Each structure stands twice: as structure tokens, then as C-alpha cells.
Amino acid sequence: xxxxxxxxxxxxxxxxxxxxxxxxxxxxxxxxxxxxxxxxxxxxxxxxxxxxxxxxxxxxxxxxxxxxxxxxxxxxxxxxxxxxxxxxxxxxxxxxxxxxxxxxxxxxxxxxxxxxxxxxxxxxxxxxxxxxxxxxxxxxxxxxxxxxxxxxxxxxxxxxxxxxxxxxxxxxxxxxxxxxxxxxxxxxxxxxxxxxxxxxxxxxxxxxxxxxxxxxxxxxxxxxxxxxxxxxxxxxxxxxxxxxxxxxxxxxxxxxxxxxxxxxxxxxxxxxx
Amino acid sequence: xxxxxxxxxxxxxxxxxxxxxxxxxxxxxxxxxxxxxxxxxxxxxxxxxxxxxxxxxxxxxxxxxxxxxxxxxxxxxxxxxxxxxxxxxxxxxxxxxxxxxxxxxxxxxxxxxxxxxxxxxxxxxxxxxxxxxxxxxxxxxxxxxxxxxxxxxxxxxxxxxxxxxxxxxxxxxxxxxxxxxxxxxxxxxxxxxxxxxxxxxxxxxxxxxxxxxxxxxxxxxxxxxxxxxxxxxxxxxxxxxxxxxxxxxxxxxxxxxxxxxxxxxxxxxxxxxxxxxxxxxxxxxxxx
Numbered sequence: 001x002x003x004x005x006x007x008x009x010x011x012x013x014x015x016x017x018x019x020x021x022x023x024x025x026x027x028x029x030x031x032x033x034x035x036x037x038x039x040x041x042x043x044x045x046x047x048x049x050x051x052x053x054x055x056x057x058x059x060x061x062x063x064x065x066x067x068x069x070x071x072x073x074x075x076x077x078x079x080x081x082x083x084x085x086x087x088x089x090x091x092x093x094x095x096x097x098x099x100x101x102x103x104x105x106x107x108x109x110x111x112x113x114x115x116x117x118x119x120x121x122x123x124x125x126x127x128x129x130x131x132x133x134x135x136x137x138x139x140x141x142x143x144x145x146x147x148x149x150x151x152x153x154x155x156x157x158x159x160x161x162x163x164x165x166x167x168x169x170x171x172x173x174x175x176x177x178x179x180x181x182x183x184x185x186x187x188x189x190x191x192x193x194x195x196x197x198x199x200x201x202x203x204x205x206x207x208x209x210x211x212x213x214x215x216x217x218x219x220x221x222x223x224x225x226x227x228x229x230x231x232x233x234x235x236x237x238x239x240x241x242x243x244x245x246x247x248x249x250x251x252x253x254x255x256x257x258x259x260x261x262x263x264x265x266x267x268x269x270x271x272x273x
Numbered sequence: 274x275x276x277x278x279x280x281x282x283x284x285x286x287x288x289x290x291x292x293x294x295x296x297x298x299x300x301x302x303x304x305x306x307x308x309x310x311x312x313x314x315x316x317x318x319x320x321x322x323x324x325x326x327x328x329x330x331x332x333x334x335x336x337x338x339x340x341x342x343x344x345x346x347x348x349x350x351x352x353x354x355x356x357x358x359x360x361x362x363x364x365x366x367x368x369x370x371x372x373x374x375x376x377x378x379x380x381x382x383x384x385x386x387x388x389x390x391x392x393x394x395x396x397x398x399x400x401x402x403x404x405x406x407x408x409x410x411x412x413x414x415x416x417x418x419x420x421x422x423x424x425x426x427x428x429x430x431x432x433x434x435x436x437x438x439x440x441x442x443x444x445x446x447x448x449x450x451x452x453x454x455x456x457x458x459x460x461x462x463x464x465x466x467x468x469x470x471x472x473x474x475x476x477x478x479x480x481x482x483x484x485x486x487x488x489x490x491x492x493x494x495x496x497x498x499x500x501x502x503x504x505x506x507x508x509x510x511x512x513x514x515x516x517x518x519x520x521x522x523x524x525x526x527x528x529x530x531x532x533x534x535x536x537x538x539x540x541x542x543x544x545x546x547x548x549x550x551x552x553x554x555x556x557x558x559x560x561x
Contacts, residue, residue, distance in 0.1 A: 014366075022375050025379055027394050027401065028391055031400060065527065088289070088290065091288055091291070117510045117533075119530075121513055121526055123308070124517070125517070208383055213518075230362050241389065245390070252381055252383075252386075271336060
């Protein structure tokens, strides 16, 4: 009897905590969405009037096309470049044992463990020194810093799963390394490439600190523009700021929904083997 | 896999070189450059003034304690709260997908959107205060924005899911037979937890504590948006940012960045020294 009761009590506690957390998160998000379509919402549970005018205002006042273009260009370039740099390294680390492997692995872990704000300022100064700051190229470069190691670590187990026999057989039949790479390795590691790619897009779209430290008006992503608006409270009506927040929210959630088709949420946080 | 063919080492080097070059140029070099800047003045001459000024200026040096005062309690809370949750979910529960989805949302959206939403949601006329007052729990709105608590809440709402999802990975990796064996030998649930599961989770707890701490310690956007960036939540990254981008003194700013990294490294090493001192060896066995 007592045992049955105690189990139910923990169930109740667990469900309550989850519901409270969910209510808190959903409350925050719903507030943003409702506020972006509201008019005269100074008190009360729901806004008295609904309007779409803040979206028109925001789209005219912000250079929304540039913001979206930069965000996409940065995200796509980061993913493509990161995979190109990470794949050979992941292959070497998955297939070979060599001295200094542990050192290289921990070197890869560092940019993922050290938070962007800690290395972002010196990195931004390097970008300024080489006149890359305030340019889209600079934004892409700084965003690559945490993403390349991330892709390496994700790709290693996927490459380890591909049997070496396949490669040896292809080699014996006279295939050149590039052919082996193109015809055997890439097709067999598509799941890994998708996982690494989609998670990198999610991370890049929501990366605030590094982009903020090097971007300017014409090279900022949505999340940085959103911060600038929220920071300069009063420069734009809060509802218009929330309209931009909703655009960012929809974009991020779309990418998250696609990402969750391929990976489980536990894979999305940092994981050590 | 070991290949003993000649030329393998050259091949490994060739495969690794793009990534290594990249990390060296964009991670190691900036760090060294930052360290160099922090030890020089505007003309490039060696000086310790940048550090001296930071530690003697009350307004700046106070940021260390301010940041610790925010980040340590939140980190401890996040990790401590995620242990029972991860334990509860170690064999999976109904609706696990939905729960993990709810937890990943704040991490994915990032601090900026969460802070912007919290400003209205927790504000004096927001839903949260409306609910509290509607339930007659409080008479006047509770102030949870533009102060210490706003920053703490924003760090908890992102740090807790992060710690939890990490620990869940560790908990579900523990072989369930160990628990059964302990129970068969007559251990109570509490004993099984403290004597079997908990020691096996120590590495996971240590790592999630470290990562959570460095994340909280370098808090920036929410300390500005949800806190009082000119007072109780003037954290160390705000100081570093202001020196670099408002006063354009890159040398002073680099010194603050280095102090920040040093404190983070110090806390991480303390955690790992503590871990290896108290739980030697227990962690390796039994990972299933």
C-alpha cells in the first residue's frame, strides 16, 4: 500500500513540475505572439483588439529582406564549409590511431566547451584587424568556430560504422581515393551528414554572441537585429519588436522541427562519449 | 583501425590539416592575440596595467562577484534539479518525446527571444503577475524583470533543460542490471540510488555542472535585457564588451576576457580535482 502511494506521489510531483515548466515556456512564447498582433494591450488577460499592422510596420521599417537573406546565406555557408573542413578530419580520427589523437580531440572540444562570450571578443578583434568584421564573410568565419568541431564530433561515429572492407574492396578494384569518397563514404554517411548539417543550421540561426560581436547593420542576422531592437527599447514599438521576434521564432521552430526528424533532443545538447 | 602502409602518416596529416589549421587560426590564434593585447598598452609596449586597472577599479572588479553571485546559485540549482528528473525518466516515461521537445525549445530559441518574451510575460501587467494576483497570492505585482531575478530565471529556463538532457544521456547509459542486482541483495531504493547510481553519475554531473557554469558565467544578452546592466547584474562580459565597443580600449577588454577565461578554467579544474579525489575509479565500471 505504502509503496504504491509513494510512487504515485513522485508521479504527481513529476507531472506538476513538467506542466509548470511547459506553462512558463508557452506563456513566454504566447505573450510574444499575441503582443505582436495586439493593439492597446495594457492590462487584462487578452488584448482588446487584434491587428496585423505591426508586421507591415516591421517589414517596412526593418530591412527584412536583407535580414532573412543574410541569415540564410550565413547558415548555409557555415554548414557547407563546416562539413567540408570537418569530414576529412572526422575520417582521419575515425579510421586511424596515431600519437596526439587525444590532444587533437581535446583541441576540438575546446571551442565547444568555452562559451562564445569568453573567446568572442579576442576573435572579434582579430576580425577587425584583418578587416573582416562588419562583413558577411566575417560573420560566417566566426560562426564556423564552434560548428566545425561540433561537426567533427558528430561525424566520427557515423564514419566508424562504415566497414573498412568496403573501402579495401573498392581499392583493390582500382578505385581512386576520390572515387571511394564519392561512391562509398558519402552515400553511406548521409545520415551523419544530415544530422551534423541540420543541427549546425539550428545552432547558427540562434547563435547570438559571435554574430553580434562582428556584425554590422548590413551583415547581421535576425537574432542580432532582434537584440538591437529589444535593447533600444522605445526606438520601435514593442509590438513591432515582437513581430520580428515571431519571424525569428517561426524560422527557428521550422528548423527545429526538421532537425527532430533526424535526431533526438538528447543529441542536441553537448555530449561526451 | 591502424594502417601500417607507408605514407599513412602523411595521409593522416593531410586529412587533418584543414581542421587543424582552422582551429589554430580562428581559435588558438585569437586567444594568443587577446593575451598579447592584454599584456601591452596602446603602443604595443609590455605592461600589466590592463590587469592592474581591472582589479583596482571597484566598478569593474565587482563584476567578478556579481557574476559569481548569479552563476553559481543558478548552476547548482539547475544541476541539482535535473538529477531527480533524469533519475525518474531513466527507463523512459509516457510522453517522453513531448517532454524533451518542450525542454529543447528554450535552448533552441536562444536567450534573446526568451528574454524579450519574459519582459512582457513577467512584467507588472503580464500574465504571470495577473495569475498571482488573481489567485490572491500577492497584492502588488512581483518585480521579476530588470533585476537579479530576471537574469536568474532566464538562465534557469535554458540551463535546466541543458543539464537535464545531458544527465538523461548518462542515466540511460547505466546498465539497469546493476540496480536489479543491488535490490536483489536487499538494498532499499534510497540505498540503491546513493550507493549505485549516484557514484556512476558523478562524471556526468561534473561535466554538466562545468558546462552549465561556464554558460551562466558568460551570460550577456539576458543580463542586459532582463537585468540591470548598470547595477546588480553588471556581469563580467558586460564590462569586457563596454571596454571593447564603447571605450574602444581593446587592451583593457582583452584583459577582462582573460580574467573571465581564467575564472572559468579555475572552477572547472576545482570540479575535476574534487571529482577525482572523492570518486576514484567508481565511474568507469558499469557503464552499459
